[in-house]
Amino acid sequence: MANSHDFKLSASTANLKCTDLLPYKNTDVTLEFLQKVVDVLKEFVMQTNDRNVKILDFRHPEDMKKILDLEIPEQGLNLQTLINDCVSTLKYQVKTGHPHFFNQLSTGLDIVSMAGEWLTATANTNMFTYEIAPVFILMENVVMTHMREIIGSNWKNGDSILAPGGSISNLYAFLAARHKMFPNYKEKGIATIQGQLVMFTSDQSHYSVKSCASVCGLGTDNCVIVPSDINGRMIPAELERLVVDRKGRGHIPFFVACTSGTTVLGSFDPINEIADICEKYGMWMHVDAAWGGGLLLSKKYRHPRLTGIERASSVTWNPHKLMGTLLQCSTIHFKEDGLLMSCNQMDAEYLFMPDKLYDVEYDTGDKVIQCGRHNDIFKLWLQWRAKGDEGFEKHMDRLMELSAYMVKRIKEMPDKFYLILEPEMVNVSFWYIPTRWRGVAHSAQREVELGKICPIMKGRMMQSGTLMVGYQPDDRRPNFFRNIISSAAVTEKDIDFLLSELDRLGHDL
Numbered sequence: 001m002a003n004s005h006d007f008k009l010s011a012s013t014a015n016l017k018c019t020d021l022l023p024y025k026n027t028d029v030t031l032e033f034l035q036k037v038v039d040v041l042k043e044f045v046m047q048t049n050d051r052n053v054k055i056l057d058f059r060h061p062e063d064m065k066k067i068l069d070l071e072i073p074e075q076g077l078n079l080q081t082l083i084n085d086c087v088s089t090l091k092y093q094v095k096t097g098h099p100h101f102f103n104q105l106s107t108g109l110d111i112v113s114m115a116g117e118w119l120t121a122t123a124n125t126n127m128f129t130y131e132i133a134p135v136f137i138l139m140e141n142v143v144m145t146h147m148r149e150i151i152g153s154n155w156k157n158g159d160s161i162l163a164p165g166g167s168i169s170n171l172y173a174f175l176a177a178r179h180k181m182f183p184n185y186k187e188k189g190i191a192t193i194q195g196q197l198v199m200f201t202s203d204q205s206h207y208s209v210k211s212c213a214s215v216c217g218l219g220t221d222n223c224v225i226v227p228s229d230i231n232g233r234m235i236p237a238e239l240e241r242l243v244v245d246r247k248g249r250g251h252i253p254f255f256v257a258c259t260s261g262t263t264v265l266g267s268f269d270p271i272n273e274i275a276d277i278c279e280k281y282g283m284w285m286h287v288d289a290a291w292g293g294g295l296l297l298s299k300k301y302r303h304p305r306l307t308g309i310e311r312a313s314s315v316t317w318n319p320h321k322l323m324g325t326l327l328q329c330s331t332i333h334f335k336e337d338g339l340l341m342s343c344n345q346m347d348a349e350y351l352f353m354p355d356k357l358y359d360v361e362y363d364t365g366d367k368v369i370q371c372g373r374h375n376d377i378f379k380l381w382l383q384w385r386a387k388g389d390e391g392f393e394k395h396m397d398r399l400m401e402l403s404a405y406m407v408k409r410i411k412e413m414p415d416k417f418y419l420i421l422e423p424e425m426v427n428v429s430f431w432y433i434p435t436r437w438r439g440v441a442h443s444a445q446r447e448v449e450l451g452k453i454c455p456i457m458k459g460r461m462m463q464s465g466t467l468m469v470g471y472q473p474d475d476r477r478p479n480f481f482r483n484i485i486s487s488a489a490v491t492e493k494d495i496d497f498l499l500s501e502l503d504r505l506g507h508d509l
């Protein structure tokens with residue numbers, strides 16, 4: 001990031017205070033100040049897209065505290081200091097849209113979506129009523145209906161809401177499922193359920209699913225973990241065995257969360273087979289497609305991965321992941337209309353008066369367990385307007401194509417890289433092999449050693465600031481790298497850079 005001296009306000013403005021801005025005073029000063037902030041932001045956008053600029057300037061927390069002045073002062077600071085604060089904030093921020101950032105499921109800096117976020121911030125409204133967000137509420141309606149139609153033709157008349165993240169979206173699914181089965185729970189509480197509720201999800205599922213069991217009073221022991229196969233997909237026969245086992249103990253199996261695009265391996269549970277079991281035992285099927293949902297937009301990759309999704313009762317789908325919408329943007333969809341409202345409605349009289357001027361069907365606030373809700377729709381709507389369905393489809397296909405390229409390059413260098421499994425998505429899981437382990441037959445011992453070097457290499461990546469790739473262990477293996485390609489900035493050259501940079505950073509280990 002450039003230094004703050006590149007962002008100088010005029011001498012007459014620099015020493016003024018926030019009380020010299022609107023709404024207190026001066027239009028010209030306000031415009032100059034805002035223009036300067038925008039200049040700082042534009043510089044960050046340029047640097048994010050510059051491959052010669054580092055992804056991050058890493059400092060340890062103790063050092064960072066010394067470099068930055070984060071204290072809240074007694075007397076307000078002047079406008080130039082605020083500009084300088086903006087500059088230094090971005091100077092030490094990780095550039096998550098950098099073409100060499102492969103670290104997270106949410107990456108990239110979509111310019112249109114970002115512009116939408118700027119507008120959202122400026123409009124600064126709350127999404128609970130049509131009264132104060134008329135345009136945004138209608139947009140939300142249109143986009144949510146469009147997404148449901150993409151999930152399945154029988155979903156058009158369902159219901160959806162944008163939630164603060166996939167974890168909360170999963171929680172909404174759980175709440176609606178319990179409400180559907182036990183409509184009295186809302187008023188009468190836990191005593192209305194005669195028996196132990198149990199839910200099921202695979203050992204690869206996102207931890208937020210299990211968290212529903214603890215938040216909602218089941219206890220995590222009653223979130224039954226179903227084993228997955230070697231490719232990370234839930235084993236339907238195991239699900240059925242565990243359902244029967246719990247029924248035999250007098251429990252009430254009611255909810256199954258399958259995952260479409262697991263967080264670590266990018267695997268897809270077999271939805272149709274799981275749907276059959278859910279129908280047989282009268283359980284709600286939720287599909288957590290927070291990560292893999294984007295592939296619904298691709299004719300080429302949707303099947304077989306998401307085949308059967310229209311049989312679900314609810315679907316979580318995070319545009320802020322594969323679709324590259326700015327954080328955060330997460331959606332939860334229901335096939336049946338009315339459940340969100342009847343489950344969550346509290347009829348707060350000061351917000352949701354039934355005798356308003358307009359059709360109060362458009363007020364969303366009583367469908368959610370929040371009160372106020374952030375406007376996450378505009379940036380998605382604008383981005384979708386820009387791309388069209390076709391643009392998103394191309395984007396999905398491109399990400400998958402780049403992942404296939406990475407797999408191909410890894411296979412071409414078996415001395416340096418070990419591919420852990422054929423990915424179904426853009427998660428590429430592998431070990432890097434340093435010089436001393438090359439030509440040594442792969443074994444459990446070699447895995448342990450290759451696992452040990454992952455954190456060292458990650459440390460080197462962060463110190464050099466040239467690359468970011470995530471690593472983790474799972475219950476089958478020690479640490480391994482999980483590379484994510486979900487940014488429109490990435491090209492084949494960047495993948496070549498990634499592989500050669502890993503070699504540069506790790507060959508001597």
Ligand SMILES: *Cc1c(COP(=O)(O)O)cnc(C)c1O
Binds near residue numbers: 105290291318
């Ligand atoms: C990321 C993810 C979530 C959680 O989404 P947040 O928006 O981070 O809360 C849930 N499920 C899956 C499969 C995910 O990959």
